[in-house]
Each structure stands twice: as C-alpha cells, then as structure tokens.
Amino acid sequence: MRIRWLYWLGNAFYPERCPYCNRNIEPEEIACDDCIKEVLAKHKAIKSGVGGFRCISSFVYGGKIRRILLRIKYHEKTQFIAQLAELLAMDILMIYRNYNFDIITAVPMHWIDELDREYNQSVILAKKLGELTGIPYLKTLEKIKRTEKQHNLNYAKRKTNLIGAFQVIDPERIKGKRILVIDDILTSGNTLAVCCKTLNRAKPELICCATLATAKGKYPPQAII
Numbered sequence: 001m002r003i004r005w006l007y008w009l010g011n012a013f014y015p016e017r018c019p020y021c022n023r024n025i026e027p028e029e030i031a032c033d034d035c036i037k038e039v040l041a042k043h044k045a046i047k048s049g050v051g052g053f054r055c056i057s058s059f060v061y062g063g064k065i066r067r068i069l070l071r072i073k074y075h076e077k078t079q080f081i082a083q084l085a086e087l088l089a090m091d092i093l094m095i096y097r098n099y100n101f102d103i104i105t106a107v108p109m110h111w112i113d114e115l116d117r118e119y120n121q122s123v124i125l126a127k128k129l130g131e132l133t134g135i136p137y138l139k140t141l142e143k144i145k146r147t148e149k150q151h152n153l154n155y156a157k158r159k160t161n162l163i164g165a166f167q168v169i170d171p172e173r174i175k176g177k178r179i180l181v182i183d184d185i186l187t188s189g190n191t192l193a194v195c196c197k198t199l200n201r202a203k204p205e206l207i208c209c210a211t212l213a214t215a216k217g218k219y220p221p222q223a224i225i
Helices: 002-013 033-042 063-074 078-095 111-117 121-133 155-161 190-200
Strands: 046-050 053-060 103-106 141-143 166-168 178-186 206-214
Touching: 033 063, 046 190, 046 206, 053 078, 053 178, 053 190, 063 078, 063 178, 063 206, 078 121, 078 206, 103 121, 121 178, 141 190, 166 190, 178 190, 190 206
Parallel strands: 053 206, 103 178, 178 206
Antiparallel strands: 046 053, 141 166
8 A cells, every 4th residue: 555655646746748748648658649649650661871871760850759869868768769669670670671680789889978878879779679670689889989979060070070980899790790780860871871881891791770760851862782
C-alpha cells in the first residue's frame, strides 16, 4: 500500500509528459495520441548518400522530430530513443533487407565531450537497433582529435573540420565485413562521410549508414556509389 501511495505522490508532483508537446500523459504511455499520430504520419524512409556511401533516414529533421532529437541529444532524454528506433529498424530491415550486415556501429564522440555529456546518443541508438534487427553491435571507431562542433560551422568549414579526427580501433575485426554505421541526425553528411572513409581503409566488404532524421534539402546532395 505504501508503494502505491508513493507512486501516486511521485506522479502527482512529477507527472509523465509527452516528449513531443510536453502535455501530461499516463505513466505507461510513451506520448500523447495526437503526437503519436502526427509522428507516424511523418515517418517515411528517405534514401540519400554520404561521401559515396548509401544512407537512409526515417524522418525529415524539423518540427516535433527536431524537438525530441534535441531533447535526446542535449537534455538527457535518452529514454525516448527506443520509440524512434523501432521505426528506423523497420526501414533498415526493409531497405537493406538483402545486405546481411555483420556489424552495427556508431559515430563516436571525443572522450572529453562524451565525459561532459555522460552519454553518446548515437551509441545508445545503435545498440537498440542492434537488438531490434539482430545485427551485433561493435565499437569500431574512436575520435582521436577534438574538433569544433559541426553545427557551429558553415558548409565549407564542415568539410575540413573532421579531417584526421577518427581512427579504426581494430582493422582486422572489420576487414571483409558488412558494416552499418549509425548516427542520430544527417545534416551536411560530412561526419558520417569521414567515418565511412576511415572505416573503408580497413577494407570491409560493404559500408552503409542510417540515421533517425535528415536535414533534407538543406545541403548539397552527395553522390552514392
């Protein structure tokens, strides 16, 4: 009885809120009905390319999708990743259904930045996608050079900011493998492109990418091989 009372009291002072619109929702709900319908209506598998490598995304970056991704990225709301990961997993299994990936991996952060944030949302996303798709997660890259934040730079500087920033942890573990690289948002595509090109030096059989959202039309499209 005491546990139920404490649960009620906690929910009264700290009610669950919809991650998209901040309305109060029931503790067992993941979002309000209106927002769930709106998000599902906006879900569409989007094909693109980064640095010559195939990429897919589940949403265009904007509106409520932008709001929840910013809350995940900067406000520790990582519990909301699972909702969107289910939709991205569906897109991966549909579009990449014949690719038979051996490894799912994520874009790394520099250790100082990750220590400051206390998590890497792309790693959390990649591990969840690994569970949903059955692709084993492996940390393949490390960021060895701390760089300026890409979102603070113009398009020209984004293209050079990450040169030499990443290295493969164990080239032998990815040689001849089929790799799926995960990030949260595709903006200019330069971060994913540099990661893919770095991985490619270890001679994997295939590299593709997937992100939750893409800033479609904001930057020049990149060719796909």
